[in-house]
Amino acid sequence: MSRELLNKARERAEHFLEEIDSRRVFPDQAALTGLSGFEEVFPEQGATEEQVLELLDRYGAPATVASAGRRYFGFVVGGTLPVTIGANWMATAWDQVASSKVTSPVMDKIEQVTSGWLLDVLDLPEESVVGYVTGATMATFTALAAARHKLLARQGWDVEGRGLFGAPEIKVVVSDEVHVTVLKALSLLGFGKERxxxxxTDANGAMDIASHPELDDMTIVCVQAGNVNSGAFDPVAEICGRASKAGAWVHVDGAFGLWARAAKELKHLTAGVEKADSWATDGHKWLNTPYDAGVVICRDQQSLYQAMSVSAAYLREIDTAAQNYMPEFSKRARGLEIWAALKFLGRNGVDELVTGCCQRARLFARGLEGLGLTIQNSVVLNQVVVSWDSPEKTEALMQAVQKEGTCWFGPTVWKGKAAFRISVSSWKTTEEDIQLSLQAIKKCMATVNAGGKA
Structure with missing residues (x-):
């Protein structure tokens, strides 16, 4: 690979990043139409390297979503700290198979260090094992595979060898506001989404402890640290107390909310989280690393190892008791970006990042109320659920804002009613960005009220 090619790729990437905050958040129709530039029959002769980059830049870049910019409030998508972009580029150049000390000594060491830092900053049990996966879906999948192993092993059932046919039944308890990634993980593990x-839940989306079922040693409880709509936290301390007495396994879906434990003003929301058995979170949400960067943390190292380990003659040089706790062998060096973010931010920087987003979410909510919109949730974290006078006007306003382009947020349903959800998750978002977004929303409200089309 030539230095010239890398420099050209860097220049194009730098240009993209320089413009990201001054462009539309969602691409316009011209950019979307331009994607047809990729449509061609498979060529007989390959293109030059420069032609490949030029096509990506000409047709691809304009049709990207500026989710790494200042005013993207859709889903729960963090920005990207510049240092993590640099680390991502280095990880790509290194091209490590980050699954063992044999395949990548450097990533083995960096992930060991990063794991210790994560347990420290999140204040979780130091005996826990940490793994790096694609996102919260795979983090939850991995943790619940460990839970499945432990509960069935108690009954003398080897689930990895015999599967679930004829196995003792495991009861799975979830919130009525359970996230779809948890349901997907349950379906992949053979538990089923509907069983x-x-x-x-209460008014703000937290589990109603008075309605919680009886637990036993064949129960898995999935709790939320940060409801995906409202940001609410389940009563984890009480649930873990009951689970501990019964021998049940508690898993915490903390894709973004678990990071509240790293913020002095917010840590009280996570009381009792450290008493759980496993946790899932994402670096690409509130730590603001590039995609993908999921993290699974499990207190019971042996159960996770038994659920995930494999053996083969050609793997004899790999220490299978070390890195191979994860579903993938072909694992990129995603831990490098998490290390870079933590090294750059430090404890105080992580605190400021999380706390700042929550402050700006509250500012956004006050501004929206000032415009005559209704805030449906108690803004305890970085999530704001908003509605207008009717479901039709709520939908029309959301579509008008998306078309206008200053900011972007998407739809949700809250307590059976149509709404839209704003998530403030980026280190880049400033108070000025909130004000610009409010001005755009006000303009779109006037358009909708005047009968204009979204």
Missing amino acids: VVRVP
Whole structure:
């Protein structure tokens, strides 16, 4: 690979990043139409390296979503700290198979160090094992595979060898506001999405402890540290207390909310989280690393190892008791970006990042109320659920804002009613960005009220 090619790729990437905050958040129709530039029959002769980059820049870059910019409030998508972009580029150049000390000594060491830092900053049990996966879906999948192993092993059942046919039944308890990634992980593990016990939630989306079912040693409880709509936290301390007495396994879906433990003003929201058995979180949400960067943390190292380990003659040089706790062998060096973010931010920087987003979410909510919109949730974290006078006007306003382009957020349903959700998750978002977004929303409200089309 030539230095000239790398320099050209760097220049194009730098140009993209320089413009990201001054462009539309979602691409316009011209950019979307331009994607047809990729449509061609498979060529007989290959293109030059420069032609490949030029096509990506001409047709691809304009049609990207500026989710790494200042005013993207869709889903729960963090920005990207510049240092993590640099680390990502280095990880790509290194091209390590980050699954063992044999395949990558450097990533073995960096992931060991990063794991210790994560347990420290998140204040979780130091005996826990940490793994790096694609996102919260695979983090939850991996943790619940360990839970499945432990509960069935108690009954003398080897689930890795015999599967689930004829196995003792495991009861799975989830919130009525359970995230779809948890349901997906449950379906992949053979538990099924519909066989769960759903617990009703309170006004802000936290589990109603009074409605919680009885637990036993064949129960897995999935709790939330940060409801994906409202940001609410389940009563984890009480649930873990009951689970501990019964021998049940508690898993925490903390894709973004678990990072509240790293913020002095917010840590109280996570009381009792450290008493759980496993946790899932993402670096590409609130730590603001590039995609993908999921993290699974499990207190019971042996159960995770038994659930995930494999053996083969050609793997005899690999220490299978070390890195191979994860579903993939072909694992990129995603831990490098998490290390870079933690090294750059330090404890105080992580605190400021998380706390700042929550402060700006509250500012956004006050501004939206000032415009006559209704805030449906108690803004305890970085999530704001918003509605207008009717479902039709709520939908029309959301579409108008998306078309206008200053900012972007998407739809949700909250307590059975149509709404839209704003998530403030980027280190780049400033108070000025909130004000610009409010001005755009005000303009779109006037358009909708005047009968204009979204």
